[in-house]
Amino acid sequence: MPTPLYDLLRSLAGRDLLRLDMPGHHGLPLPYDLPWPAELDCTENGLSGDLFGDGRDAIAEAEELWAERFGFDSCLFLTGGSTQGVHAGLALLAGAGGHAALDRGGHRSAFNALALLDLAPRYLPRPWLEKEGVAGPIHPGQVEKLLDDRPEIKTVCITSPTYYGLLSDIPAIAAVCHAHGAKLMVDGAHGAHLPFLGYTGYSAADAVVMSAHKTLPAPGQTALLFANGSSLDDLRQVGSVYGSSSPSYVMMAALDLARDYMEGEGAARYRETAARVSALREKYPALREVPGLALDPARLTLLCGDGFALADRLREKGCLPELADAGHAVFICTCADGAEQFARLDGLLAAEDFSNPAQCPPPPELPPAALTPRQALFAPRETVPLASSEGRIAAEQIAPYPPGVPVVAPGEVITKKTLAYLREIGYNRKLVSVIRP
Ligand SMILES: Cc1ncc(COP(=O)(O)O)c(C=O)c1O
Numbered sequence: 001m002p003t004p005l006y007d008l009l010r011s012l013a014g015r016d017l018l019r020l021d022m023p024g025h026h027g028l029p030l031p032y033d034l035p036w037p038a039e040l041d042c043t044e045n046g047l048s049g050d051l052f053g054d055g056r057d058a059i060a061e062a063e064e065l066w067a068e069r070f071g072f073d074s075c076l077f078l079t080g081g082s083t084q085g086v087h088a089g090l091a092l093l094a095g096a097g098g099h100a101a102l103d104r105g106g107h108r109s110a111f112n113a114l115a116l117l118d119l120a121p122r123y124l125p126r127p128w129l130e131k132e133g134v135a136g137p138i139h140p141g142q143v144e145k146l147l148d149d150r151p152e153i154k155t156v157c158i159t160s161p162t163y164y165g166l167l168s169d170i171p172a173i174a175a176v177c178h179a180h181g182a183k184l185m186v187d188g189a190h191g192a193h194l195p196f197l198g199y200t201g202y203s204a205a206d207a208v209v210m211s212a213h214k215t216l217p218a219p220g221q222t223a224l225l226f227a228n229g230s231s232l233d234d235l236r237q238v239g240s241v242y243g244s245s246s247p248s249y250v251m252m253a254a255l256d257l258a259r260d261y262m263e264g265e266g267a268a269r270y271r272e273t274a275a276r277v278s279a280l281r282e283k284y285p286a287l288r289e290v291p292g293l294a295l296d297p298a299r300l301t302l303l304c305g306d307g308f309a310l311a312d313r314l315r316e317k318g319c320l321p322e323l324a325d326a327g328h329a330v331f332i333c334t335c336a337d338g339a340e341q342f343a344r345l346d347g348l349l350a351a352e353d354f355s356n357p358a359q360c361p362p363p364p365e366l367p368p369a370a371l372t373p374r375q376a377l378f379a380p381r382e383t384v385p386l387a388s389s390e391g392r393i394a395a396e397q398i399a400p401y402p403p404g405v406p407v408v409a410p411g412e413v414i415t416k417k418t419l420a421y422l423r424e425i426g427y428n429r430k431l432v433s434v435i436r437p
Contacts, residue, residue, distance in 0.1 A: 001263050005062040005256040009034065009249055022246065034249045060232060062256040069259060070195050071203030072226040076235035077255050078209075079247040082189035083109040085209030085225040086157075087116065088238040092230060093183040093207055094119055094155035101146055103158040104366070105135055105405040107187060108397055110157055115377035115410070122150055123366060124158065126405060132287055132303065133327045133360030134164045135403040137294070140172040147180040159187040160201075161194075163323055163404050164287060164330060165299030167201070174204035183207070190296070192216050192224065193334065196267045197274060197297060203228070215298070215334055217266065218258040222251045262335075269335035274298050276342045277333050283346070285354045300331040302349070305356040319348055325401040326425055327358030363403045364421045367412045371435065376411035380436040386422070389414045392434040400427045 013031035020026070023033055059077065067075035078084045086109040094100050100119040102110055105126050114121050124142060126135035138158050147153055156177050160168040170186055177184040183206040188194075192210035195202065202208045207227045212218035225235055262270075274297035281288050287301040304310050304327065311324030323330040331345070370393045371379065381395040392414050399406040400422065407421065408414055414432070 001260045002065065003062070003256045003260045004065075005058045005249075006032075006253045006260075008058040009253050030250055032250055032253055059252060062252070062259075063232065066224060066255070066259055067226060069263070070226055071200065072208070073228050074226070074230055074232045074235055076225040076232065076239045077247070077252045078223040078225055078239065078243065079221055079251045080223070080243050081213070081221045082107070082187065082209045082211040082223045084239065084242045085223050086110050086185075086187055086189075087113045087242040088235070089185045089207040089209050089225055089227075090114075090119070090155065090157060091117060091241065092227065092234060092238045093185050098155070099150065099153045100155040100157060101143070101150075101153050101182075103138055103187075104409075105159050105162060105403075106157060107159065107189065108399075110159075110187060111373060111397060111406070111409055112377065115373035118372070118374045119155070121373060122146060122153060123409075124156075125366065126403070128362035128403070129293070130362070133358065133402055134166065134287070134301075135162065135363075135405050137166050137168040138173065140169055140176050143173050144176045144180075147176065147182055151180070154182045155185065156182055157185040157187065159189070161188070161190050161296045161299065163190065163401070164301045164328065165190075165296035166287070167191075167294040167296060169294070170201040171204040174206075177206075185209075189223070190214055190299070193262075193270055193298060194296065196262045197270055202226070206230075212255055212258055215332065216258050217261060217334070217336060218254050219251055222255050222258075224255065266335045269338070270298065273333050273335055273337055276337075276339075280342070280346065280349070284349055285357055298333050300333055302329045302331075302354070303327060303357045304329055304352070304354055305358055307358075310352060313352070314348055317348055319345060323401060325360075325404075327360045328402065360402050361421070361424055363405065363407050364415075364417045367408055367415045367418055369409075369412050371411035373409070373411050376435065381433050382436045383431050383433050386427075386429055386432045387419070389432050389434055390416055390419055392432075395433040395435050398422070398427075398429075398432060400425060400429075 009032040063075040090113040096117045102121050104123040124138055129136040174184045186205045186208040188208045189211040192212050193215040210224050212222040213220045277298055277300050285303040289295050307324040307329045310329050311321050321329045322332045394408045394412055397406040398408040
C-alpha cells in the first residue's frame with residue numbers, strides 16, 4: 001500500500017545533505033525529522049513544506065488516503081492530540097459567539113473550546129445505566145428534543161466511544177442534527193481503530209477527531225481530524241490556529257505508516273484482540289453488548305468491588321490498566337496485544353474475586369451556572385479546600401470517574417448536593433480551583 005509521506009522522508013534522509021537549518025539536531029538521531037517549512041529544492045516530489053497552504057504535497061496525499069479509508073471528504077494530521085482537533089473542529093463547525101449543545105461527558109478540551117470560542121452551551125446529560133454504574137449513550141431523541149426547544153443551536157458535539165467503550169448512534173444523531181440545520185462534531189478520541197474493525201458510523205458526522213496514539217500503533221500526540229463538507233484547506237486553516245507552525249514530520253510519517261499497517265496485519269490482529277476481549281467479557285463481570293448498548297469491541301471494562309484496589313494489585317504484578325474507579329477497571333486492548341498478553345491478564349484476573357460489584361450512584365442534577373465558560377476561564381481564581389467550597393463558582397471541572405462526566409463544569413456553582421455526592425463516591429481530591437470573589 002502507498003505511504004507517500006514516509007517514502008519521501010526516507011528518500012530525503014538517504015541523501016547527503018548538509019543540514020544547517022531547523023531542527024537543530026540536523027538529522028541525528030532522527031533523520032526523518034526534517035526542517036519545517038521544508039524549503040528543500042531537492043524535494044523533487046513537490047513537498048510544498050507549507051502545511052497550511054493549499055498546494056498538493058506528500059502530506060496531503062497521505063491525509064487523503066486516511067480520508068478515503070474512513071469515508072470523509074478531508075483529513076488533517078494533528079500533532080497536538082485530539083485536544084487540538086476538538087478545538088479546531090469546533091472552530092470549524094461553530095465559529096465564535098454562537099450556541100452549541102455539548103455532551104456533558106465531553107473532554108475538558110471541549111469545555112475549553114466552548115470558552116475560547118465564547119459558545120453558549122446547553123448540555124446533553126447522559127442517561128445513567130444503573131446495573132453497569134456508568135453514564136450511558138447519548139440518545140438521538142434527547143438531541144431532537146433539545147434542537148426542537150432551542151433552534152438557535154447549530155452545533156452539537158458528542159463523545160463516542162466513552163472511556164468505558166460505550167458508543168452512541170452517530171448516524172441517527174447526525175440525521176437529527178441535519179434535519180434541524182445543525183452540524184455534528186464527534187470526539188472519537190478513543191475510536192481510531194473502529195473503522196478498521198468495520199465500524200462505519202463516524203462518516204455520518206460533519207467533523208470527527210480521533211487520537212491515533214490512544215488505540216493505534218502510533219506515537220503520543222498523533223491524532224486525526226476528519227470532515228465532510230469541508231476541504232483540506234479549511235482544516236489546515238483552523239488546525240493552524242491551535243497547532244505548532246513546525247509540526248513534527250516524524251509524527252506525521254508515523255500516521256502514514258500506521259494506516260498502512262492497519263490496512264493489513266493491524267486489522268487482522270485487531271480482530272483477534274476483539275475476539276479475546278469478548279471471551280474475557282464472558283468470563284468476568286464486564287460491560288457487555290445488550291440491546292440498546294453498543295460497545296467498542298476492543299475495550300474491556302470490568303465491573304468489580306473496588307477498582308482502585310484491583311488496579312493497585314494488578315500494578316504490583318506489573319499489569320497497568322488504563323483507568324480504575326470505585327467500581328470498574330478499564331483496559332485498552334489493541335492490536336499490539338496478542339495471545340501471550342491476554343493469557344497473562346486472564347491469569348491475573350482469575351486470582352481476583354469479582355463476586356461483589358460496587359454500587360455506583362448516578363451523578364446529581366446539573367448545578368446552576370453563574371458564569372459562562374469563557375467568563376470562568378478568564379476570571380481570577382484561587383484554590384480552596386473542596387470540603388469548604390459550597391456556594392463557590394468552579395473555575396475548573398470536577399469530573400470524577402465514574403460517571404466520567406463533569407459533576408461541576410467551569411462557571412457552575414458547587415452545591416451542597418454536589419459535595420454530598422462527591423463524599424458518597426469517595427472522591428479523594430482535596431483542593432479545587434474556584435473564582436475569586
Ligand atoms: C474523550 C477524549 N477526548 C479528547 C481527549 C484529548 O486527547 P489527546 O490526549 O489526544 O489530546 C481525551 C484524552 O484523554 C479524551 O479522553
